Each structure stands twice: as C-alpha cells, then as structure tokens.
Amino acid sequence: MTAAPSVVALRLLETSDLHMFVYGYDYYQGRQDDTVGLARVATLIAQARAEAANTLLFDNGDIIQGNPLGDYMALSGKLTDRDGHPMVRAMNLLGYDAATVGNHEFNYGLDFLHRALRGARFPFVCANIETADGGSLMPPTVVLERTVTDQAGAFHALRVGVIGLVTPQITVWDKARLDGQVDTIDIVDAARRHVPSLRARCDLVVALCHSGISAQPRGGGEENASLHLAAVPGIDVILCGHAHRVFPGPDYEGLAGVDAVRGTLGGVPAVMPGYWGSHLGLVDLLLRRDHDGSWQVASFQVEVRPIFRRDGRDAVPLVAADASVLAAAAPEHQATLRWMEQPVGSTAVPINTYFSLLGNDAALTLVNDAQLWYARPLLTATSHAHLPLLSAASPFKAGGAGPDSFVDIPAGPLDMKAVANLYMFANTVCVVKVDGDELREWLERSCAIFNRIEPMPGIAQPLVAPRAASYLFDTIAGLSYEIDLSQPRRYDSKGRLVRPDARRIVSLFHEGRAVTPADSFLVVTNNYRADGGGGFPGTGAGHLVLQAPDLNRDVIVRYVLQHRQVAPVAAPVWRFRPFATPVLLGFDGNAETARHLAAHPAVSRLGEGSGGFVRYGLTLA
Ligand code: MN
Ligand code: MG
Numbered sequence: 001m002t003a004a005p006s007v008v009a010l011r012l013l014e015t016s017d018l019h020m021f022v023y024g025y026d027y028y029q030g031r032q033d034d035t036v037g038l039a040r041v042a043t044l045i046a047q048a049r050a051e052a053a054n055t056l057l058f059d060n061g062d063i064i065q066g067n068p069l070g071d072y073m074a075l076s077g078k079l080t081d082r083d084g085h086p087m088v089r090a091m092n093l094l095g096y097d098a099a100t101v102g103n104h105e106f107n108y109g110l111d112f113l114h115r116a117l118r119g120a121r122f123p124f125v126c127a128n129i130e131t132a133d134g135g136s137l138m139p140p141t142v143v144l145e146r147t148v149t150d151q152a153g154a155f156h157a158l159r160v161g162v163i164g165l166v167t168p169q170i171t172v173w174d175k176a177r178l179d180g181q182v183d184t185i186d187i188v189d190a191a192r193r194h195v196p197s198l199r200a201r202c203d204l205v206v207a208l209c210h211s212g213i214s215a216q217p218r219g220g221g222e223e224n225a226s227l228h229l230a231a232v233p234g235i236d237v238i239l240c241g242h243a244h245r246v247f248p249g250p251d252y253e254g255l256a257g258v259d260a261v262r263g264t265l266g267g268v269p270a271v272m273p274g275y276w277g278s279h280l281g282l283v284d285l286l287l288r289r290d291h292d293g294s295w296q297v298a299s300f301q302v303e304v305r306p307i308f309r310r311d312g313r314d315a316v317p318l319v320a321a322d323a324s325v326l327a328a329a330a331p332e333h334q335a336t337l338r339w340m341e342q343p344v345g346s347t348a349v350p351i352n353t354y355f356s357l358l359g360n361d362a363a364l365t366l367v368n369d370a371q372l373w374y375a376r377p378l379l380t381a382t383s384h385a386h387l388p389l390l391s392a393a394s395p396f397k398a399g400g401a402g403p404d405s406f407v408d409i410p411a412g413p414l415d416m417k418a419v420a421n422l423y424m425f426a427n428t429v430c431v432v433k434v435d436g437d438e439l440r441e442w443l444e445r446s447c448a449i450f451n452r453i454e455p456m457p458g459i460a461q462p463l464v465a466p467r468a469a470s471y472l473f474d475t476i477a478g479l480s481y482e483i484d485l486s487q488p489r490r491y492d493s494k495g496r497l498v499r500p501d502a503r504r505i506v507s508l509f510h511e512g513r514a515v516t517p518a519d520s521f522l523v524v525t526n527n528y529r530a531d532g533g534g535g536f537p538g539t540g541a542g543h544l545v546l547q548a549p550d551l552n553r554d555v556i557v558r559y560v561l562q563h564r565q566v567a568p569v570a571a572p573v574w575r576f577r578p579f580a581t582p583v584l585l586g587f588d589g590n591a592e593t594a595r596h597l598a599a600h601p602a603v604s605r606l607g608e609g610s611g612g613f614v615r616y617g618l619t620l621a
Contacts, residue, residue, distance in 0.1 A: 061208070068336050165213050240265075248261055262301025391524040481506070590613060
C-alpha cells in the first residue's frame with residue numbers, strides 16, 4: 001500500500017495599484033470614499049487568511065504615487081529615515097511577503113524611491129530594469145522559503161520563487177527623471193532570462209507583473225504584456241495590475257487566450273484586483289507532491305473580492321476599515337489635509353467657467369497651457385515631433401449639474417482643491433494625431449452643443465439646451481476659428497453626422513494659415529476623448545499617438561507648482577461669427593456670475609431663470 005500524496009492548499013493574495021490610498025478618502029472632494037483604501041482591504045486580507053492554512057501576500061506596484069498624500073510625501077523634507085514612508089509602514093503592518101514596483105514608483109525620481117522603500121520589511125523585486133552600469137536596479141527575483149501545512153496536518157518546506165516585472169515604458173513616461181540612469185527590458189524577454197533558473201530552484205513560480213492584459217499580437221516592448229508572459233514556460237501564477245481593471249470579470253471578456261470567467265491567461269491562473277484598494281485578488285492553489293518530491297499545481301481557483309458593492313449610485317461598504325492600518329498613516333494623512341488648504345501657487349486673473357461657452361476663457365486656457373507644457377517634451381523623441389501640437393479642453397462644470405456647478409476661483413492663491421474643482425474627472429493625458437479634415441470635424445462636433453440662432457434682434461434666444469453636456473464642447477488651443485450660429489448643427493448631440501451640407505466652423509487658421517485637409521496635427525486631450533468618448537472625429541484607437549500615465553489634473557497641479565504664478569489670459573482661439581443685425585444669446589449663470597460682468601461688457605443680466613439659475617444675455621453684433 002502506498003501513502004496518499006501530500007496535498008497543500010496555498011492561497012496567494014494580491015493588492016495592486018494602491019496609489020497611496022490607505023484611507024477611503026477623496027482628497028480632492030474632501031470627503032469619505034468607501035470604494036477605495038488599503039484599510040478596508042486589510043479586513044479582507046484578515047478574513048482570507050482566517051479561511052486558509054497557508055497564505056502569501058503580494059503587492060504589484062504603483063504604491064507611492066496617485067493622490068495628494070503621495071505628493072505631500074515627495075515634498076522636500078517630509079520623508080525622513082526615522083519615520084519612513086506611511087504607505088510602507090501600513091504595508092509592513094500587513095506582513096507582505098514580496099512586492100514589485102509599478103511605473104508610478106518612478107514619478108518622484110530614483111533617490112526618493114529608494115528612500116521610500118528602505119523601511120519595507122519585505123523584499124521588492126523587479127527583473128526588467130537595469131542601471132547604467134548594467135546591474136539590476138533591484139533584485140530581479142526572490143525565493144520565499146515557507147513552511148506550509150498539508151491537508152493531513154504535516155509540515156513541508158516550500159520554496160516559492162517570485163519575479164517582478166514592470167511596464168518598460170517608464171523610461172518614456174519619466175524620461176526627465178530616469179534618462180541616463182536606468183534602462184528597461186521587455187517584460188517577456190526578462191522573464192525568459194530569469195524564470196528557468198528560478199524554476200529550477202523553486203517548487204512554485206509567481207510572476208508579479210505590473211502590466212495589464214491585451215490580446216494584441218506580440219511585437220515586443222508591450223505595455224500590457226501579461227497574456228504574452230503566460231507563454232513563458234515555468235510560471236505557475238501571474239498577478240496582474242497597471243490597467244486598473246478587475247480580472248477575472250467582464251472587463252476582459254472575449255479576448256483570445258483569456259478565460260475571463262475562470263481567471264486564466266493562456267491557461268495560467270491570473271488575477272487583477274482593480275485599483276486604489278477596490279478589491280483583493282485571490283488565487284487558491286492545490287499543490288500535490290509527486291513521487292519525485294516535486295510539487296505540481298493540481299487545481300486552482302481565482303477570485304476577486306471587492307470592498308464595496310453598488311446600490312444605484314451609492315457605494316455600500318462590505319467590510320470595515322482596519323483601525324491599525326489607518327493609524328499607521330494617520331500623521332501624514334492629517335498633514336496632507338492641512339497642506340491641501342495651502343496654495344500650490346497663485347493666479348493673476350480670476351478663473352471661472354461662467355462664460356466658457358461664449359468664447360475661450362481663463363479656465364480652459366489654463367488646462368490647455370498645462371497640457372501643452374506636459375506633452376511637448378514627451379513627444380520630442382518620437383516620430384511625430386515635427387507636427388504642430390494643439391490642445392483640447394472642455395469645461396466640465398459650466399452649469400450642467402445645476403446653478404452651483406460652476407468653477408469660480410478668484411485671482412490670488414490657488415490651492416489643490418481649486419485645481420480639482422477645475423478638472424473634476426480623473427482622466428489621463430492622451431495625444432491623438434488628426435488631419436486637417438478631422439480637426440475641422442472635431443470642432444463641428446463640439447459645436448453640436450449650440451442651438452441655431454435666427455437673425456431676430458431683441459429676443460433672447462437660448463444658446464444651448466438647459467443643462468447641456470458642456471464636457472462635449474472642446475476648445476482647441478493653437479488654432480483660431482469662428483463659429484457661425486446661423487447655420488444648423490452638422491452633428492447631433494450623440495455625435496451623429498446629421499446635416500452633411502451644414503458647416504458652422506469658418507475661418508479656421510493655424511498660425512495665420514488656413515487649415516487644409518492635407519495638414520496633420522497632434523492634439524493633447526484626455527483618455528476619455530481620445531478613446532472615443534463623445535464620438536469625436538479624429539479620435540479612437542487608430543489616432544492614438546501617446547497614452548501618458550499622468551492625470552490631467554496632476555499635470556495642472558505640477559504646472560502651477562512649477563510656474564508659481566499663472567496668468568491664463570484668454571488667447572484669441574475662437575469667437576462667434578458676428579450677425580449682420582445684433583442678436584441676443586441667452587445663457588444660464590448664477591448670482592455670482594454678475595460679479596464678473598465688468599470683464600464681459602457684451603453680457604447683461606436678463607432676470608431669474610428656472611431651478612435656481614439666473615439668466616444672462618450676450619449681445620452678438
Ligand atoms: Mn496604477
Ligand atoms: Mg501602472
């Protein structure tokens with residue numbers, strides 16, 4: 001009679017893309033956010049550990065950047081060797097077994113990164129970053145020697161090999177901070193280099209892959225390489241991240257080689273736990289010992305557990321926050337709240353969105369100035385560097401959500417909350433390439449927000465529909481153009497071409513020269529627009545030239561920090577084409593709008609509007 005083979009149940013736990021969210025707190029809105037935070041994940045971790053005899057906990061990177069707490073810690077003098085970094089202290093408390101770095105770990109430079117991670121009581125590994133002298137920035141792999149309990153209660157020594165991998169694009173995205181200091185290797189190439197020897201020394205190999213999932217054919221150097229990584233022999237489990245999505249689940253349904261229900265990439269168990277601490281990833285392995293003493297993965301189960309559930313628009317927490325984790329980061333969290341009340345710089349002019357639909361204004365000028373400032377250096381080393389660079393921005397808060405939903409920042413100090421109010425969406429910077437025709441159509445589609453105006457003097461005609469979606473009205477800086485409101489809409493509010501004969505964009509110039517169909521331009525925008533949000537001509541996958549890792553909002557903060565004082569004076573981008581006889585364009589504002597009429601002599605107060613709005617009129621002559 002032979003003894004039954006030993007069977008060990010081993011549970012791997014993953015966090016990823018925590019981005020400094022220890023607290024479930026929205027620093028920009030200044031309120032509790034129950035959809036995020038390591039403190040709640042910590043409770044899921046405790047539950048998952050209580051259910052299993054053997055567990056290992058990993059983090060997959062993007063730890064030290066992503067919210068104002070991260071920016072605060074990167075200020076000079078805040079990170080000390082004595083106290084260490086609050087994120088690392090919180091992670092130490094949870095007893096991580098190993099971690100890798102994400103692309104955002106490099107946002108504050110290498111020196112800061114090394115100092116931030118110094119206090120970690122767990123190893124960081126990354127196999128695809130080399131230093132200038134040809135060495136490895138950090139250990140490529142680590143072998144965790146753990147004692148595990150099998151299902152009969154017997155102990156076994158288990159060797160778990162861990163390899164870390166990160167998006168090789170860090171040298172592009174953080175070129176200014178990394179140039180000449182480090183170089184990156186393709187994720188799959190690095191794995192092929194290191195996995196065979198790791199495999200030979202270990203019972204199990206886990207890849208911490210700070211990279212998303214894409215079924216695009218392999219070309220080398222992929223940003224989202226997890227599926228290609230699965231083809232490297234010797235990897236038992238892939239922990240994914242970077243894309244801020246959930247896997248298994250509908251986010252990745254229908255991709256060849258991906259089982260989005262079972263949670264496999266090319267047959268290899270894989271998991272991705274959302275972002276900002278929204279989920280905990282779990283991979284349950286059953287390991288069976290063969291006659292030769294080697295361990296085989298006999299079966300597996302992949303799961304993601306959220307910290308909240310949706311109830312309509314509400315987020316209902318599923319677990320309580322761990323008080324000890326909150327306490328670990330409390331001093332710096334509180335200091336960040338105080339810091340956010342401090343100015344990041346100042347503005348020499350008032351910034352508001354009361355008049356954003358009447359002509360370009362300071363609010364959109366600041367957004368576009370910052371986007372151009374950020375994107376230009378990123379494009380210099382690319383094949384598109386010679387093309388003219390434009391920037392598109394729309395007013396997010398221009399009354400669409402009610403009479404309080406305007407930006408109104410007086411001249412003077414500019415704090416982080418003001419910037420967040422100006423750019424309320426957590427979009428990231430993207431650049432698209434368009435030709436002259438697409439550019440013109442982009443502007444035509446933007447103009448769908450405006451009603452057609454009849455040449456009737458005296459009567460106030462509404463400029464836009466009540467609560468119009470102003471985030472679908474782009475101003476493109478770097479051009480000059482007129483909008484002819486006497487013409488019907490060429491596109492409808494859904495972006496459908498409805499009147500191919502109609503044109504509202506007239507006198508479209510770039511640097512004094514009429515734009516022609518043969519021209520090419522680059523347009524800086526956000527990921528929402530670039531990915532096709534609003535169905536704008538010139539956007540979508542075929543047009544993408546750059547997908548930057550930074551939030552448009554953070555770019556504005558950095559721009560203000562760098563320039564100390566900004567003066568986003570409205571450059572002459574566009575105006576309404578004058579009518580032969582003056583017309584009166586009615587639009588909604590609030591009581592505060594009246595304080596700015598001195599700067600807008602053609603605007604007058606018409607009277608009370610509905611729903612708390614105040615009606616104003618622009619006389620267009
Ligand atoms: Mn991330
Ligand atoms: Mg990332």
